Amino acid sequence: MSAQQGRQLKLGAILEGVATDHSTWRDPALPGDASIDINWYIENARLAEASKFDFVFIVDSPFITPDTAPHFLNRLEPLTLLSALAVSTSKIGLVGTLTTSYWEPYNVARQFGSLDLISRGRAGWNVVTTGLEGAARNYSREDHFEHSLRYRRAREFVDVVQGLWDSYEDDAFPRDKVSGVFLDKSKQHALNHKGEFFSVAGPLALSRSAQGQPVLFQAGVSEEGRNFGAHIAEATFAGAESFEESREYYADLKARAAALGRDPDLIKVLPGLAPIIADTDEEAKAIEEARRGAFDLEKLLVQLGRLFNYHDFRQYPLDEPFPDVSGLTLNSYKGHAERVIRIAREEKLTLRAAAHRFGLWRTEFVGSPKTIADSIEHWFTGHAADGFILRVARPQDFALFREKVVPLLQQRGLFRKDYDHSTLRGHLGLPVPENRWTRAARLNLAAAE
Amino acid sequence: MSAQQGRQLKLGAILEGVATDHSTWRDPALPGDASIDINWYIENARLAEASKFDFVFIVDSPFITPDTAPHFLNRLEPLTLLSALAVSTSKIGLVGTLTTSYWEPYNVARQFGSLDLISRGRAGWNVVTTGLEGAARNYSREDHFEHSLRYRRAREFVDVVQGLWDSYEDDAFPRDKVSGVFLDKSKQHALNHKGEFFSVAGPLALSRSAQGQPVLFQAGVSEEGRNFGAHIAEATFAGAESFEESREYYADLKARAAALGRDPDLIKVLPGLAPIIADTDEEAKAIEEARRGAFDLEKLLVQLGRLFNYHDFRQYPLDEPFPDVSGLTLNSYKGHAERVIRIAREEKLTLRAAAHRFGLWRTEFVGSPKTIADSIEHWFTGHAADGFILRVARPQDFALFREKVVPLLQQRGLFRKDYDHSTLRGHLGLPVPENRWTRAARLNLAAAE
Numbered sequence: 048m049s050a051q052q053g054r055q056l057k058l059g060a061i062l063e064g065v066a067t068d069h070s071t072w073r074d075p076a077l078p079g080d081a082s083i084d085i086n087w088y089i090e091n092a093r094l095a096e097a098s099k100f101d102f103v104f105i106v107d108s109p110f111i112t113p114d115t116a117p118h119f120l121n122r123l124e125p126l127t128l129l130s131a132l133a134v135s136t137s138k139i140g141l142v143g144t145l146t147t148s149y150w151e152p153y154n155v156a157r158q159f160g161s162l163d164l165i166s167r168g169r170a171g172w173n174v175v176t177t178g179l180e181g182a183a184r185n186y187s188r189e190d191h192f193e194h195s196l197r198y199r200r201a202r203e204f205v206d207v208v209q210g211l212w213d214s215y216e217d218d219a220f221p222r223d224k225v226s227g228v229f230l231d232k233s234k235q236h237a238l239n240h241k242g243e244f245f246s247v248a249g250p251l252a253l254s255r256s257a258q259g260q261p262v263l264f265q266a267g268v269s270e271e272g273r274n275f276g277a278h279i280a281e282a283t284f285a286g287a288e289s290f291e292e293s294r295e296y297y298a299d300l301k302a303r304a305a306a307l308g309r310d311p312d313l314i315k316v317l318p319g320l321a322p323i324i325a326d327t328d329e330e331a332k333a334i335e336e337a338r339r340g341a342f343d344l345e346k347l348l349v350q351l352g353r354l355f356n357y358h359d360f361r362q363y364p365l366d367e368p369f370p371d372v373s374g375l376t377l378n379s380y381k382g383h384a385e386r387v388i389r390i391a392r393e394e395k396l397t398l399r400a401a402a403h404r405f406g407l408w409r410t411e412f413v414g415s416p417k418t419i420a421d422s423i424e425h426w427f428t429g430h431a432a433d434g435f436i437l438r439v440a441r442p443q444d445f446a447l448f449r450e451k452v453v454p455l456l457q458q459r460g461l462f463r464k465d466y467d468h469s470t471l472r473g474h475l476g477l478p479v480p481e482n483r484w485t486r487a488a489r490l491n492l493a494a495a496e
Numbered sequence: 497m498s499a500q501q502g503r504q505l506k507l508g509a510i511l512e513g514v515a516t517d518h519s520t521w522r523d524p525a526l527p528g529d530a531s532i533d534i535n536w537y538i539e540n541a542r543l544a545e546a547s548k549f550d551f552v553f554i555v556d557s558p559f560i561t562p563d564t565a566p567h568f569l570n571r572l573e574p575l576t577l578l579s580a581l582a583v584s585t586s587k588i589g590l591v592g593t594l595t596t597s598y599w600e601p602y603n604v605a606r607q608f609g610s611l612d613l614i615s616r617g618r619a620g621w622n623v624v625t626t627g628l629e630g631a632a633r634n635y636s637r638e639d640h641f642e643h644s645l646r647y648r649r650a651r652e653f654v655d656v657v658q659g660l661w662d663s664y665e666d667d668a669f670p671r672d673k674v675s676g677v678f679l680d681k682s683k684q685h686a687l688n689h690k691g692e693f694f695s696v697a698g699p700l701a702l703s704r705s706a707q708g709q710p711v712l713f714q715a716g717v718s719e720e721g722r723n724f725g726a727h728i729a730e731a732t733f734a735g736a737e738s739f740e741e742s743r744e745y746y747a748d749l750k751a752r753a754a755a756l757g758r759d760p761d762l763i764k765v766l767p768g769l770a771p772i773i774a775d776t777d778e779e780a781k782a783i784e785e786a787r788r789g790a791f792d793l794e795k796l797l798v799q800l801g802r803l804f805n806y807h808d809f810r811q812y813p814l815d816e817p818f819p820d821v822s823g824l825t826l827n828s829y830k831g832h833a834e835r836v837i838r839i840a841r842e843e844k845l846t847l848r849a850a851a852h853r854f855g856l857w858r859t860e861f862v863g864s865p866k867t868i869a870d871s872i873e874h875w876f877t878g879h880a881a882d883g884f885i886l887r888v889a890r891p892q893d894f895a896l897f898r899e900k901v902v903p904l905l906q907q908r909g910l911f912r913k914d915y916d917h918s919t920l921r922g923h924l925g926l927p928v929p930e931n932r933w934t935r936a937a938r939l940n941l942a943a944a945e
Binding site: 065073075079080083085089109111113115117119122123124126128133134135149150151153154157158161162165181184185186188215220229230232235244245247248249250252253 | 560577583633684698
């Protein structure tokens with residue numbers, strides 16, 4: 048049976064140059080300056096577009112140390128990068144990460160709104176609150192915002208941004224050269240927001256794109272993160288350690304959204320997917336073993352420490368039980384850090400085992416193209432995922448996925464063979480949101496009749 | 497005598513879509529959506545590049561009202577726009593306006609640094625402090641920063657940004673795949689700035705471009721504005737009402753820079769140039785008259801009011817002396833506003849006359865291509881300008897300038913026939929600034945020898 052008429056798999060591709068771990072960059076096929084070379088990004092975005100991916104995705108974080116992984120050390124900034132990609136592609140969505148903790152909502156609304164016009168309706172914003180406390184010191188603050196406060200602040204921030212995006216109704220600009228009317232002033236709307244954290248008058252000097260507003264992505268896993276996602280997300284970038292864990296997250300997030308009166312089908316749950324692919328399952332498993340063996344334990348400890356505000360795990364004995372770090376502030380990547388502590392306790396992991404387990408992206412997706420496609424189908428039909436965000440920094444892995452796995456998914460009727468739309472909302476099956484002022488006028492009119 | 501070996505004229509082109517006055521947009525040749533159509537910008541940037549312009553220039557302002565002129569009402573945002581232009585051109589400089597009053601220096605350093613890498617050394621930042629008090633209300637502030645405070649703040653802001661741009665020495669990344677050394681940690685430098693307004697630790701996650709750092713532009717005309725320019729500007733976007741006024745500004749600014757120990761040749765003074773060109777001088781003058789006659793007086797009053805925080809001049813009698821508005825706050829475009837008051841008094845202008853005089857871009861540059869080229873040469877050789885920033889929204893004016901005036905300037909040896917460089921610093925004859933840490937190490941070494 049073809050699934051062509053029904054639910055369709057969504058696929059994103061993370062473009063992260065020399066990768067966010069400490070060893071991938073040494074792959075001979077990966078250019079050492081990939082993270083700062085716009086041509087590398089353009090080439091890979093075009094490859095993803097040729098394979099009909101829904102979007103490319105740019106990760107981000109506003110704080111580094113000398114021990115930070117290669118991609119984060121030196122990389123193009125998301126908004127400038129995506130704007131360059133916007134005119135180098137024509138269909139694929141363009142999703143960038145940006146923190147609500149260290150920006151002004153007016154500037155964020157302008158830049159994503161501008162990207163949305165430049166790309167003609169292909170922009171997405173991955174809304175994060177920043178997990179690294181050190182970021183505060185780059186922004187004239189002594190301390191990072193406390194975890195639950197920064198989610199409350201993020202909610203208001205997103206409200207303001209969405210309000211600004213609706214500053215002009217879609218028919219606000221007659222541009223009538225004969226009569227001399229450029230703007231219909233009744234269709235320009237100030238926001239006049241006054242809230243707990245922000246006061247923003249507006250209007251924003253930008254009309255809306257073909258998709259109405261940029262798509263909101265979100266990636267929180269803590270309790271606050273899930274609630275925030277249930278409120279605002281149209282797509283979530285989730286972890287993907289196991290089918291069971293993802294299915295729980297999927298059901299939980301959609302239930303939270305439904306409880307808020309939202310249609311749960313309009314939040315796409317997209318786990319991160321870091322597959323290891325080879326011609327046969329045996330070869331893929333051998334590659335996995337070799338890669339794990341090649342990892343430098345010290346760097347895995349640094350990578351693990353990043354989840355705990357760059358806590359230095361190198362101070363503990365390696366072969367004793369995972370240290371008690373629950374007393375550490377969890378004002379960082381709280382959801383991730385709590386999960387590490389819980390699993391380490393449940394599975395009685397040593398620090399060495401935990402470093403291997405959490406310092407790398409773990410994946411169930413190891414095998415031949417058919418095995419990978421089977422797993423994807425299993426997760427998709429089993430409601431552990433609406434699709435995946437692909438994390439493959441190595442050119443050969445990306446090539447195998449595009450050339451071998453995508454065609455299998457297309458043959459099975461799970462994934463598009465060509466684009467039916469030219470906006471990100473179109474690809475994701477999300478409706479164009481009606482301008483709030485147009486809607487209010489329509490409802491008032493209906494009520495008066 | 498050819499000036500080919502000597503001082504060379506610099507030319508920028510403002511890309512401002514449907515223009516920042518209230519009547520140009522009605523020109524039949526100008527698309528009504530030019531200000532939000534990336535293809536319009538790409539086409540015009542390529543035309544400027546084909547004529548060997550030094551740079552394109554994007555004006556900006558973070559506040560609008562329903563009465564704002566068409567371009568400002570609805571336009572692409574400078575950083576996203578310039579990033580799209582960066583991959584659509586290969587030689588021309590890319591200069592964007594951004595205010596220090598409502599941004600974080602870390603974000604500004606990142607975005608301009610990223611644009612500089614994407615464009616391979618063609619970025620420029622026009623540093624402004626924002627003249628419109630209403631902007632405060634888009635950024636959660638009750639009041640706009642007071643005029644002299646915002647210049648003090650801007651000085652520190654620029655210091656921080658320039659410090660962050662030097663986070664990595666140029667040889668910081670060995671990227672040695674065999675030994676596994678990606679970063680030479682001794683070449684990554686935190687800034688640890690703590691000042692009156694900002695505390696910024698760094699480092700910034702960006703290496704430097706081929707031109708070292710983006711070029712700093714500035715446009716202040718008040719006392720504080722000139723001092724700020726003397727300190728930080730590498731090029732200034734000045735007014736250009738008359739030869740005498742420009743020569744005074746030119747000499748004054750360079751003297752102030754020299755007094756600070758700077759080489760005055762390394763600040764390029766570039767007045768805004770809004771020429772009216774036709775086959776003959778008579779035709780050009782007739783066009784000028786017709787355009788002035790077509791201006792709507794009410795809109796000129798609004799345009800004039802913008803310099804005074806959108807003060808409403810429509811309340812005063814038109815044919816009486818220019819009203820006494822000196823009691824109004826001049827916390828806005830202070831230099832421009834003071835100049836209007838001064839000239840109105842000196843020349844005994846009525847409000848109607850002042851609206852025509854200051855509500856339009858006044859220009860001495862009206863005539864045939866030869867007349868225009870003669871005026872440019874006069875200003876250039878007379879040290880009233882090192883070049884010009886062209887403000888021609890109408891396609892036919894831009895075409896005449898490119899096709900008729902530029903060749904004359906080239907024949908006279910005043911302007912390049914082809915690019916000799918591929919960075920903005922190269923075009924402007926500005927040296928690549930040595931990284932501050934590399935320099936310090938070199939000087940320490942020299943001192944020890």
